[in-house]
Amino acid sequence: MKVLHLSTVDHGGAGTAALRLHRNLLGLGLDSRMLVLESRSQEPHIYPIAGLSRTFPLTRLASKVYAKLATRSDYCYHLQGVSIGISARELLNRTGFNPDVIVVHATSHFIAPSDVLDFHRISAAPVVWHLLDMATLTGGCHYAWDCNGFEHQCESCPALRWAPGGLAPERIWREKHRLMESLPTAVVAASSHLYAQAHRSSLFKDKKIEKILLGVDPKVFKPGPKDAARRSLGFPLDKKILFFGAQSLKERRKGMSYMFAALEKLAASHSVRMQDILLVTAGHQSALAPLDVMGFSHQHLGFLHGEARLALAYRAADVFISSSVEESGPMMINESMMSGTPVVAFEMGVASDLIVPGLTGEIAKLYDTSALAEGVGRILNASDDVRLSMSKSARAYALSLCDPVVQAASFSRLFATLLSGRSEIENVGHITP
Numbered sequence: 001m002k003v004l005h006l007s008t009v010d011h012g013g014a015g016t017a018a019l020r021l022h023r024n025l026l027g028l029g030l031d032s033r034m035l036v037l038e039s040r041s042q043e044p045h046i047y048p049i050a051g052l053s054r055t056f057p058l059t060r061l062a063s064k065v066y067a068k069l070a071t072r073s074d075y076c077y078h079l080q081g082v083s084i085g086i087s088a089r090e091l092l093n094r095t096g097f098n099p100d101v102i103v104v105h106a107t108s109h110f111i112a113p114s115d116v117l118d119f120h121r122i123s124a125a126p127v128v129w130h131l132l133d134m135a136t137l138t139g140g141c142h143y144a145w146d147c148n149g150f151e152h153q154c155e156s157c158p159a160l161r162w163a164p165g166g167l168a169p170e171r172i173w174r175e176k177h178r179l180m181e182s183l184p185t186a187v188v189a190a191s192s193h194l195y196a197q198a199h200r201s202s203l204f205k206d207k208k209i210e211k212i213l214l215g216v217d218p219k220v221f222k223p224g225p226k227d228a229a230r231r232s233l234g235f236p237l238d239k240k241i242l243f244f245g246a247q248s249l250k251e252r253r254k255g256m257s258y259m260f261a262a263l264e265k266l267a268a269s270h271s272v273r274m275q276d277i278l279l280v281t282a283g284h285q286s287a288l289a290p291l292d293v294m295g296f297s298h299q300h301l302g303f304l305h306g307e308a309r310l311a312l313a314y315r316a317a318d319v320f321i322s323s324s325v326e327e328s329g330p331m332m333i334n335e336s337m338m339s340g341t342p343v344v345a346f347e348m349g350v351a352s353d354l355i356v357p358g359l360t361g362e363i364a365k366l367y368d369t370s371a372l373a374e375g376v377g378r379i380l381n382a383s384d385d386v387r388l389s390m391s392k393s394a395r396a397y398a399l400s401l402c403d404p405v406v407q408a409a410s411f412s413r414l415f416a417t418l419l420s421g422r423s424e425i426e427n428v429g430h431i432t433p
Contacts, residue, residue: 004099005034014106024408037110075159076142078108088118126184126418137201139169191350215407216338223340229316243317245282255323262372314339337398340391344375360394
């Protein structure tokens, strides 16, 4: 079976998720190839095309200017009606094959919705939309917050200060709606949260929707001796380590202010000694000044390039904290649990899929910083035997849901179903506790 992935990049959050699925399908024996705008992996079967586009530099500049002037950053709005000006046929020729199935990942600034229809018309391949955030469901925003415009036609978009008529969200929605009427298609959501949003979406509520969690390499993200990991990273051996990370720590949806509030309540509770705790952070833009007055030790790793150092950080930690308040993942929860590190998180994104309270971590109602603090405290104060048991449970649960073989096999079954033309598909890839 020949599978073509469309993704703007093969790095970063969404790009890494696309790359991992591509690798996992190759591992299953499928002929998988990626067409990307820009690549950092330099792997075979990945075809970057930025150098072929005369309009790309101008398009990227215009998109950045537009994002700065016209959008409100919380929604992570990107223009979706813009492509790089290279025909679908020319792009397919670049890969050297005609796909049986096309998987569309995050394609902002690269592939417009109309281009996807062209790919289908040339190849006759059904299209699977791999949802890593809400962009596919909307007229442009990646995170809708409390807006329910995606349930209708994305009118009066709160993400924009203004929009050119041809690129207004409602016009993009109409283009997508026409597209969906012409495409044999299915949707794969990477979490229950996103799965529910897809069912509410006016574009996809009548389409085939599946939930398949993101695969994580268990040979890279694996439990191991904490002392060795801590020595490698220069961490103290006698501290209890909390780990928090994100692409950009300043993004409001990542909930850093709520993490600060939870840590402040943890300190005030006297359930743990502040001098015994080290908070480790990773990502762009630390902005961690409030820690100076809380009594926590803190070490910032910066942005971690590559998986090896990130895997060490999970292994070194006692708890991973996810304080996201608007989220489709984050993939770091999958990675942490595969590493055997329990997670404390708000009830958001993939947390509901992977956290079994008291077994693989702790979960708090959204915005309930007291519950978040209590969850962290319970794990830190647990006996060594209990924490070891949680580590083993987190690893086992992640293997059952996030093993690359599980993800690839689930996608392969979905592909086969689409190609066979069956009208009903089972809920592949979902395992209940």
